[in-house]
Amino acid sequence: MADSYHHGDLRPALLDAAARLIRDGGTDALTLRALAEAVGVSRTAPYRHFKDKAELLVAVAAEGFERLRAALRAVNASGAAGLAPFEAMGVAYVRFAVENPAHYRLMYGREALARREVPALQTTADAAYYELVALITAGQASGALRTGDPEALAYVAWATVHGLASLLVDGQMEQPDDVEALARLTARTLLEGLAG
Amino acid sequence: MADSYHHGDLRPALLDAAARLIRDGGTDALTLRALAEAVGVSRTAPYRHFKDKAELLVAVAAEGFERLRAALRAVNASGAAGLAPFEAMGVAYVRFAVENPAHYRLMYGREALARREVPALQTTADAAYYELVALITAGQASGALRTGDPEALAYVAWATVHGLASLLVDGQMEQPDDVEALARLTARTLLEGLAG
DNA sequence: ATCGCCATGTTGACAACGTCAACTTAAATC
């Protein structure tokens, strides 16, 4: 089946190769033709599995959200107490972004997204976000965090960590040697507040 | 000179038209051919003023940074005391992003940026960032903010506000009716901290 | 067993895009 007319398992093979192309060469490297060639198939074969290039990008992004969610879930599952898990989740989030920059940009960028409304993608993204909300509500229950609308707190926390990730991933600042330390500092500053 | 062979004032006309195209149709609408036609000139005329499409995008982004800096500078110039200016600057920043989404994405995205190192662009961007740093150091001097490395505090503040702007601009959340209130809430939460 | 269906894959073509090379125009300089 290696060189038969029908590939037999093309869709997952395409997603795998797409992730690899994006990782190695950035978003620009993910061209349908290069992707098809990487899998050993003709240029238009992907159209049997994805309506569009955009639809393929959505699928790649969804797979990224799964991985991000797994990373955040691990923090929640660790059962750490106090403020430690907040730092840990911030670090996990930023680390994912820095280790998968093009993937992260695709997930939270506009390219694949709003232009086609894909509920499945939103669901997957929400699942990742929910890990953060769960951490916040647990923190409030234990008294580690102040009271208030957990959605609002989660939103600010998300914005902060996403902002840091975006700045790093888009090369807006010189990336420091120790990204983890920067993420930890950011999380702590967010917890303690800026006001005197 | 309207329909003469030489346009006479092409470069600024291109930048104007580019900003308009981006505002109306998003980044995708900014194609060199459409741009040239909008100005009434042949497709390759822009090459006399910009080496590349990328170089043109850099110029558009730089102009955006100028406008953003002006908006932030107005907050600093207002001379408000206490914590009010921090909310005001957060609001001004987010408002700029929401009102110029494609422009903002271009400024802080990767398309035009790291792929060609343009010191002039970095300088302009730094000038905008400096407005935030200035506000932070002033806040520390007046005792409104806690002590500590002002660069670090500014960095967290920037990440938060940029994260919020990015989420809104990239359509990651349903955009609320009152963006200003959300920005204000975010700024206040950042000031007060999440911990209990 | 075999026939036909249809999901899967291929080939050829097209328009849009960024960009280069060669040419044209007219404004500026001596």
Added chain:
DNA sequence: GATTTAAGTTGACGTTGTCAACATGGCGAT
């Protein structure tokens, strides 16, 4: 007034996403 040269034009090329028409072969019904 001649010439240099900045500014603009035309034609072409390679790359990309995508469509239409065609080819293949695995699978169920007979």
